[in-house]
Amino acid sequence: MSRPDAGDPAPEVPARDLVRWGTVKAHRRLEAWTGTIDGTRPTLLFVLHNSGGGTFRYAKAVARLVRGSANVIYGIGIRERRLILCRNPDFRDAGISFNLPAEIPDLISTAGRLGVARVNVVHALGFEARLAELLLAWGLPYDITLTDYHLAAATPHLLDENHRYIGDASRTTTRRDRPGFVDNAERIVACSRHLAASMREFWPDLDIVASAPIDAPAAGYAGAVWRPVWPGAPLRVLLVNASLRLKGARTFARAAEIAMANGLPLEFHLVLDATHPQRVTVDLANVIQYDSDQHQLSSAVASVVSQAKPHLAWFPFEAPETYSFVLSDALENRLPILASAIGAIPERLHGRRLTWLMPPDTSPEGWLAMLTRLRTFRLCLRPVRKPIGDLPPARPFFPDVFMEPLRGWRQHPLP
Template sequence: MTRALVSIVIPVFNGSDFLGEAIESALAQTWREIEVIVVDDGSDDGGATRRVVAGFGDAVRLIARPNGGVGAALNAGIAAMRGDWFAWLSHDDLYHPERIARHAEAVMARPVPSVSFGDVDAIAEDGGFVVQYRHTRGFEDDGVVGNGIRAVLEGRLNGCAMLVPRACLEAAGGFDPGLPTTQDYALWYRLAHRHPFVPVPGALTRQRLHPGQGSRMARHLEEASLLWTTMTEQREPPDGTPQERLRRLLHVDATLRHSPYEGARLFLEERLREALGAFPVDVVLAGMRAGGEATEALRRLAAAGGRIAGVTLLDEGPSSAPALSLDPPSLAWPATILRSGGPVRSAATRLEAALLAGDAPLLAVLDGGAVPEAGMLREGLASVAAGRTPGWLSSTSRGAGFGGILSRDALTAALAGTPPKAGAMIAALARLGELAMASDTAPAPPLPGSAPGVAPPSPHPAAPDFPLRLARMPDRRRPTRLLLLHAWGGGTLRYARTLGEAIGARVNVLYGWGVEERLFRLSSIAPDAAEVEWDIARDGIEGLVAALHGLGVDSVDVLHSIGFDRWIEPLLDALGVPFDVTLLDYHHVANGPHLTDAEGRFVGDAALDAPDHPARRRGPPRLLLRAAARRIACSRDLAWRAGRLMQGLPVMAAYLPEPGRPRGFAVHAPPLMEGQPLRVLCLGRLASHKGFSDVVAVANRIADRGLAVQLLCLGEDEATLPLHLQQSGVLRALGGYAEGALNLEVCRLRPHLAWLPFRAPETFSFALSDCMLQGLPILATGIGAIPERVEGRPATWLLPPEESRPETVVAWFERLMADRLQTPPRWLPTTHLPPLVPAFYETRYL
């Protein structure tokens, strides 16, 4: 066998602590035909990472590049490879000396290009053994293209325990830099459709577990949910039988049920419910009375996805009523009742008669007081309907009853023996426990931060006679920055929280805001969790100023002043510390925060240059702006427009360092299948300047023309939208959502497109950030900061404000449907805008 050159690529960012060990393990390979390439992905650790590499001299090649994430670093390493085989080694992981040799011997002599994968030992931060992941166990080396799909879906792959032909990597498109933490599994999934995967038993890679790894962060869980949702969609055969569809979904479920990817699990549950709709179920209710118990049992079965064909109730009560109709809300299941006093007197005979009453392919027997939850019933229905088992029995400890699912064929076989038939049937039900039992695995751990929120305590009045105590008292060794905002929530609240998290490792952060020009509230925890308050309308600002001096406040950033406007300048003057003003809207420079008219529409750029226009403030810029050390705009467009209203005062544009890098995140668009409606997400509260009337007008046009388009209004309540449009199905009001739960909603709803119908210049738009972070294609009005923030993004289409009319929007929906969302992107010019200050918050803000 030719001993081909293997290139070991080590991406690293600020990894000097472990990098030396990783390099040593790579250089110690018994397969001597190797090269080691370290890609420094913009480390800013004062040169510590590069000094580690330099210590190995010519044995290691160093590639330095600006920070772009693991995917971009790996691609840079692949581009620089001299070898024909690629091996990935994380800077904090280790190779066994036989790692490359064993994998090379397994795949290099194969008749077709193949990908190897192996087992992994997990080690602690100090190198101690934790657990072994036996990824290869039970995986058949059959050399078949497509076998790797199983390895992907079963979570068997670790990128640092694989060996991949370079040509295969390049043909599959390499790693996607737009997937910061799932770029590996997305690539393995593409490779699995092209090449056989070969198991190499033995743990030849050691993976170090320590805090701060990307795959352990909450954002990774969202990103992984989107990827698994996409893979699940692709696993459903468009032309397959209902049973084949169920089998494939259950294959994915085997992994997802134990994963923390809550959004993907929610999506899969919806898909399983839909797939089960192809299998009618006859239901036998035993040991319960008609009414509440029976209705609840049927509701659970329907929630599990069961398509109820018929219901038989075995009633042991004294009533002689011959029939009963069970009518839970929006459902109606006529039920036949077999009573103890009727012509069928034996309990066994009545049960046999009930089971034989229908002809549906599935039977569900639910016993009183022990009806399983919907999720457990879904497991049983899917297992039997998919043909994995002829029967299923729930494991429940409540009462003496049970819930069982049986196929009609299994019942027929059980009753084919000698009489008594009822005895054989009862024995068959008893044997269900031997055929399949409900899963007793522990539920997947919750997402970080998914626990119910605790209401913040009410702020206590500041007491002049006692020292001020906060939950997080400022560290006197660090500067203390006060962020001032308003109490209205929304984008300003999120901006303050995000900024505080970004700078909190370098300075003490305090949040302050006014309420109705009367109270001032302060927090060391969060910008919406007040800890102490001052009644400044009654007592003045002297006590507040003294408290802020006592806390060591030495700089201020005014993000907003609504609720505190008449006090802001006296407070800053009394504090006597440098302060910045960050413009998040037009409140400080115009008569209103959004530059809109009475209908919520933009007054127009011409109005900004008209001195007497009602939207402009009279006189010179307010003292707050003139006295500020810096005026910072949250976007280039805001800097451009606000600068025209500030009569020559300089203003700089800087982007907030948002987690997840929304603009660079890859698009995760679900396919628009033949016959499907175009599902369009309208995100957030639809105020007048956010396009409320446009959404209603577009919905009316869709309904009038009978178009296959559905508007999903996430953030709007039913009471605010026209009832006739909701009843038609064109418009769905989905209510509010928690910020951390958006990924769950996107995975559940699977919108094909997000539509942002802005009417006024958006100065930043967290709704846009959220749509990009969820990987959605976007149709938006190109006004305000929107064009600059999406410039160059694929699957994005901007309408100039003058074109953003209901009839034009509907025409775009039709075009995107006809093109299956493959329409070339449409951006708008931004060359007229001032430049952005690069990395401002990271390097210059403090």
């Protein structure tokens, strides 16, 4: 089955600073890396695909949590034929490229020089066959961190040919053959309770841990700041990456058109990754657009919140979000939230004030009716939630449980 929601094949990495293994520059770069690796700590290798986005952000968040007890390097798999070792996935063009399978022995030797003691497979889309070969040759213990459905379903986001969610009841109809390396993983952890529950439907014979959120700040995360909506003023609505189909582009674009045509007092502030090839352009007077990129999206949201002072954030998600860092940004900025009750969104917003969840198939007119009602009542409406009692309990996994297998790791100098 095709993967209609996988997007275009991941682009090749820019070659500005990328060096190929076997060159003098590659060996110099490796020497520089070994000079900055703490040889008294184990090194973890995080395997990722080349498309970036939330997967990179999740991997980097985990890396920050373990940096006090481990070094982290990244391996970016590309189209079954290359793997790029790098220190930061956002700057993978400053890495070392290995041609596979010819340079697998060199890659294994290089990982040894960097002290790699364990592998964390975060995403393998477009690299699964070669990854299976690599893991077997490495012989290192490894975990799998699930951030979407790509290892279990024919489509990573469970969308049909029209890029629409197939529905909870039809999830397992997209089941694909399970990659062999999944069964040999020491641990499998899902980034949310909903993803863990869903993956257990695909893999009922495997133990899948539901991780607690990894980026929850200590203060203010569960709260929201109410900002008054003055009579005669528009309701200022923040959207983040809603120009992408998975994030609700069709719903948002149509809602903005209807609001504009009917003179509704709504003002949409859209922060988007302007570099994304699948973004949808919305050119309307009631839509104020702020261009950013995937690396600066979080800081762009904070800047827009400070300047535009939106009354709430709106997330008309059409596909099941397995975690959602754009939601994290809204939570970090303590915004009231109107969102689709889909995927991990209900669990991440559970018990929060000034939060309203709507069915994911709500029409643009239905969303506009709710936005208008929120403006009329100045956001003073009871929260609308979705029960989450049927989901498996979450447990704090990162960093302590994640690092448990390496507690007895012996210190040794790097070669």
